[in-house]
Amino acid sequence: MTHVRPNLRLYLANRTGVLLTPVVILTIMLGLSLIVAGFIGIATGFPLPEGTVVRMRYNGGALYCVPGFLLSVGVLAMNRNFSMALAFGSTRRNFWLGTSIGFILTSLAVGVGTVLLLGLEILTDHWFINARAFDVVALGSGDPVQAFATMFVLSMLSLYTGAFFGTIYRALGTVWTSVAAVGLGVLALSAGAAFLWKWDVIAPQVVGWEAWFFVALGLVTAALMAAASYGANRSATV
Amino acid sequence: MTPSPDGRPIFLEIADQIAADILVGAYPEQAQVPSTNELSVHYRVNPATAGKALNRLVDDGVLYKRRGLGMFVAEGAPEALRARRRAAFADEYVRPFLAEGRRLGLSLDEITDLIHKEDR
Amino acid sequence: MTPSPPSAHPSGISLNHVTKNFGRKQVLTDVTAELPSGRIYGLLGSNGVGKTTLMSLICGHQFRTGGRILIDGIDPVENPMVLQRTCFVHEDQLYNDSFSVRDILAVIPAFYPTWSAETADRLVTRFRLPLDTKSKKLSRGQRSALAITLSLASRAAYTFLDEPYLGLDASSRSILYDELLAEYAAHPRTVIISTHLIDEVADLMEEVVVLEDGVVAVQTDVDEARAACFIVRGREAEVRTLVGDREILTERHLGTILSATVRGAVTPDDRTLAERTHLTIEAASLQEFVAALGLHALDEVARKTEVAS
Numbered sequence: 171m172t173h174v175r176p177n178l179r180l181y182l183a184n185r186t187g188v189l190l191t192p193v194v195i196l197t198i199m200l201g202l203s204l205i206v207a208g209f210i211g212i213a214t215g216f217p218l219p220e221g222t223v224v225r226m227r228y229n230g231g232a233l234y235c236v237p238g239f240l241l242s243v244g245v246l247a248m249n250r251n252f253s254m255a256l257a258f259g260s261t262r263r264n265f266w267l268g269t270s271i272g273f274i275l276t277s278l279a280v281g282v283g284t285v286l287l288l289g290l291e292i293l294t295d296h297w298f299i300n301a302r303a304f305d306v307v308a309l310g311s312g313d314p315v316q317a318f319a320t321m322f323v324l325s326m327l328s329l330y331t332g333a334f335f336g337t338i339y340r341a342l343g344t345v346w347t348s349v350a351a352v353g354l355g356v357l358a359l360s361a362g363a364a365f366l367w368k369w370d371v372i373a374p375q376v377v378g379w380e381a382w383f384f385v386a387l388g389l390v391t392a393a394l395m396a397a398a399s400y401g402a403n404r405s406a407t408v
Numbered sequence: 409m410t411p412s413p414d415g416r417p418i419f420l421e422i423a424d425q426i427a428a429d430i431l432v433g434a435y436p437e438q439a440q441v442p443s444t445n446e447l448s449v450h451y452r453v454n455p456a457t458a459g460k461a462l463n464r465l466v467d468d469g470v471l472y473k474r475r476g477l478g479m480f481v482a483e484g485a486p487e488a489l490r491a492r493r494r495a496a497f498a499d500e501y502v503r504p505f506l507a508e509g510r511r512l513g514l515s516l517d518e519i520t521d522l523i524h525k526e527d528r
Numbered sequence: 529m530t531p532s533p534p535s536a537h538p539s540g541i542s543l544n545h546v547t548k549n550f551g552r553k554q555v556l557t558d559v560t561a562e563l564p565s566g567r568i569y570g571l572l573g574s575n576g577v578g579k580t581t582l583m584s585l586i587c588g589h590q591f592r593t594g595g596r597i598l599i600d601g602i603d604p605v606e607n608p609m610v611l612q613r614t615c616f617v618h619e620d621q622l623y624n625d626s627f628s629v630r631d632i633l634a635v636i637p638a639f640y641p642t643w644s645a646e647t648a649d650r651l652v653t654r655f656r657l658p659l660d661t662k663s664k665k666l667s668r669g670q671r672s673a674l675a676i677t678l679s680l681a682s683r684a685a686y687t688f689l690d691e692p693y694l695g696l697d698a699s700s701r702s703i704l705y706d707e708l709l710a711e712y713a714a715h716p717r718t719v720i721i722s723t724h725l726i727d728e729v730a731d732l733m734e735e736v737v738v739l740e741d742g743v744v745a746v747q748t749d750v751d752e753a754r755a756a757c758f759i760v761r762g763r764e765a766e767v768r769t770l771v772g773d774r775e776i777l778t779e780r781h782l783g784t785i786l787s788a789t790v791r792g793a794v795t796p797d798d799r800t801l802a803e804r805t806h807l808t809i810e811a812a813s814l815q816e817f818v819a820a821l822g823l824h825a826l827d828e829v830a831r832k833t834e835v836a837s
Contacts, residue, residue: 173608176638183635184626246624253622254632256589258639259612259684408589408618416811417751418731445713452705453731454568454750455713507803 177260177268180251188243188276192236192325193283199235200287200303207301217300226302232321233308236280237328243276244332248399248406249340256408266403269333270396277325281318284309288317316382323388330395337402419460422451426461427470427489435481441471443478539565539600540718541586541686546595548581555581557742559595563720565685568712568732570750571722572814573739574822579722580619582739583688587616599686612639615684617675619691623663629674630659640682647711648681654703668695676704680711689721693729705732726815730754738818740825750814757817758794761787762807770801777820789820 181188207226211218218226247269255265288304292312296302310316331354339347426441435441442450447458462479465471470489471479482488509519541563548556555578563569571579584590586597588605597604604610623632633652637643652659655673658666666674672695679687689708693701709732712719723729730736736753738746746753757777760767764786775791794809802809812820 173612176635179635179638183631184624187626250622250624253618254624255639256587257615257617257621258636258678258682259587259614260639261588261606261608261611263606264608405591407591408584417754419751448713449706449709451731452709454734455709456567456734457731457750460751 173260173264174268174271176258177251177255177265178271179268180255181247181269181272182275188272189279192239192276192280195235195239196232196280196283196287199231203229203231203303204297204299204301207297207299211299217296217298223300223302226300227305227307227311229302229306230308231303232284232306233324236321236325240276240280240325240328241332241335244273244329244334245336245339246332247272247329248333248336248403252337252340252403252406253408262403262406266400273326273329273333276329277322280325281322284321285314285318288312288314316385319382319385320388323385323392327388327392327395330392330399334395334399334402337399337406340406340408341402342405418451418453419457419464422447422453422458422461423464426465430470430481430486431489431493433486437481437483437485439481440477441479441481541565542596542598542601543582543586544596544598546582546585546597547593548578548585548590549593554742556585556739559739559742559744561737561744561747563718563735563737565600565718566716567734568708568719568721570726570729570733570736571720571739572726572736572818573745574819574825575724577739577822578742579739580690583616583690583720583722586686587611587614587688589616589618612641613685614688615640615679615682615686616688617679617690619694621671621675625662625664627663628660629657629663629666632663632674632678633659636678636682640684642683642685644681644683647683647707648677651677651680651703651707654707655700669697669700670695672696673700676707680707683711683715683717686718687720689719691723692721693723693725701728705729708732726818727813730814736814738821740821741829745821745825753817754811754814755793757789757791757812757820758798759787759789759810759812759816760798760802760807761785761810762802762805766805766807770798770805770807777817777824789816 203226207218207222210222214222251269252265255268256262260268284304288309291297291302291304296305304317305312309320335347335350338350426435426447429435430441441462444455444458444462447453447461448455451458462471466473466479469482470485472482473479506519514522541561543559543561543563546556546559547554559578559582571582573579581590585592586599586604588611591605599610599614602610604614627635629652633648637645637648651657651673655670655677657670657673657677661670663674672692676689676692679689679692693704696704708719721729721733730750733750736746736748736750737744738753740746746756748756760770762785764781764784767786767788771788771790777789777791779789780787789812794811798809801807
């Protein structure tokens with residue numbers, strides 16, 4: 171643990187970037203959702219009518235805004251922080267472990283931030299105008315545990331995916347990174363296609379779980395990306 | 409420290425400088441001379457080089473080592489140095505001087521005249 | 529795994545037939561050397577000969593193709609106890625762009641139990657490092673100053689300096705040399721400096737390791753290296769007579785005058801002959817020696833290619 175801690179501190183050296191910024195992004199997403207809701211309300215009157223509310227229940231903004239940024243955090247961690255860690259005598263394994271703990275902290279921040287904003291949304295009776303950004307189907311329709319779990323898993327998946335690509339780039343260069351990106355895309359699409367093809371077999375199994383199914387899927391994928399990034403890290407050079 | 413044109417190792421140059429300092433009285437007999445580290449920082453050379461210079465002077469009997477304390481100027485060192493330099497004077501200065509004079513086609517008398525003129 | 533006490537292992541760096549290929553290109557073909565600890569080494573050689581590669585292999589930044597590398601008797605690859613005693617800031621070191629100098633100086637001490645805050649503070653002041661500037665905005669000279677600050681303050685037992693003076697003006701280079709010697713004198717450690725500015729840095733070295741053609745061409749004490757060759761100049765016939773069958777590293781012609789860099793030490797007979805035949809003999813600086821070795825190697829390659837074709 172003595173050798174893992176410096177790498178965690180390295181990750182947290184820019185605390186604002188890795189802990190605060192993702193939550194700020196969620197807040198910006200909230201702001202944009204409210205602005206859009208505001209414009210709709212000007213036409214339809216406040217509070218927003220049932221038809222709009224139904225549509226807003228499917229607001230996936232929370233799911234879209236976070237991955238992009240966290241992907242880049244993952245890439246930079248593996249690219250830049252990795253170079254520094256090796257220069258100052260760390261092993262690849264300890265770097266991966268320290269950075270992973272950092273990823274957990276970032277994901278916790280996102281999860282907690284989501285729950286807090288969800289709480290605020292419910293307390294303010296949906297921002298006083300019946301607008302929805304966090305009380306949405308994608309996050310479990312107001313269930314804080316599911317909202318936390320979904321955002322936590324999504325964050326981990328984004329971070330490790332970024333880390334994986336960042337490491338492939340370090341270990342094998344530009345060409346292989348493109349190959350990996352294409353390969354991953356193909357894999358994801360085939361999995362999605364197989365999924366839909368066998369939907370009638372899968373659906374009954376899933377009925378009890380519903381949205382938790384996707385959390386579980388996300389968790390498995392995140393674990394796979396974590397393992398992939400660990401494997402790639404072992405061959406990475408500076 | 410810039411290397412001398414005839415490639416004399418730096419540690420010998422440093423040893424010579426310390427010997428010269430002893431000759432002018434900067435370090436009287438039994439006085440302590442600077443340590444390896446002090447010399448290293450002053451001349452901006454590796455401490456091993458400074459150490460070699462001091463060891464050379466110990467070998468030559470100019471300095472002696474006192475365990476745990478450092479290097480000190482040996483009894484009679486200034487006279488010994490002066491004697492050694494007098495002995496080397498002919499080889500190091502006179503012979504090359506005469507060789508150059510002959511290369512320029514000067515006669516012994518002309519060379520002697522030059523010496524007298526400079527001495528004034 | 530309990531770490532064994534340092535005294536149980538021979539200390540220093542041991543390189544045994546180390547090879548490194550990049551694809552089909554062989555950069556290091558057979559590097560063998562023993563580098564006892566506690567000395568300042570100069571790692572010299574022409575551009576691209578593999579100095580940085582070798583240092584990267586020793587620190588595990590790159591993986592060797594073949595051979596063995598040991599630090600204090602242990603294979604350093606992925607060994608945290610051994611690696612935490614190394615510090616190798618690359619000449620083109622990547623830092624996290626969003627980190628400021630202050631951020632970096634706050635984090636790196638966590639990697640080194642031996643870190644000296646006092647050394648770091650002193651160097652930041654002497655080099656006038658701008659603490660609040662982000663790493664990506666630093667000039668070339670500031671990056672070098674930062675690298676030196678981190679390397680010296682780390683007090684790592686094996687410190688590697690990769691062209692440490694790039695971008696530094698003359699007064700900053702003075703600071704580098706003074707601080708390096710002061711730190712080394714007070715807290716001895718093994719320092720390996722890879723450099724092109726050979727003559728300026730030569731006085732700091734105790735031993736030189738010259739890489740040429742993928743192998744260690746020369747490894748000696750710095751004074752011996754400086755005496756490793758000399759330059760004799762004069763009329764070609766007389767120069768060749770003096771040289772005899774000794775190896776000529778480089779030749780420069782000016783009409784009938786030949787200036788030859790000859791491998792070996794100057795003998796008293798050489799001096800007598802030179803005086804008689806009006807030749808001048810000059811010591812070659814360490815820089816000239818290494819350059820001559822490099823040019824000589826290039827000539828050999830060219831000659832072999834010619835013979836083969």
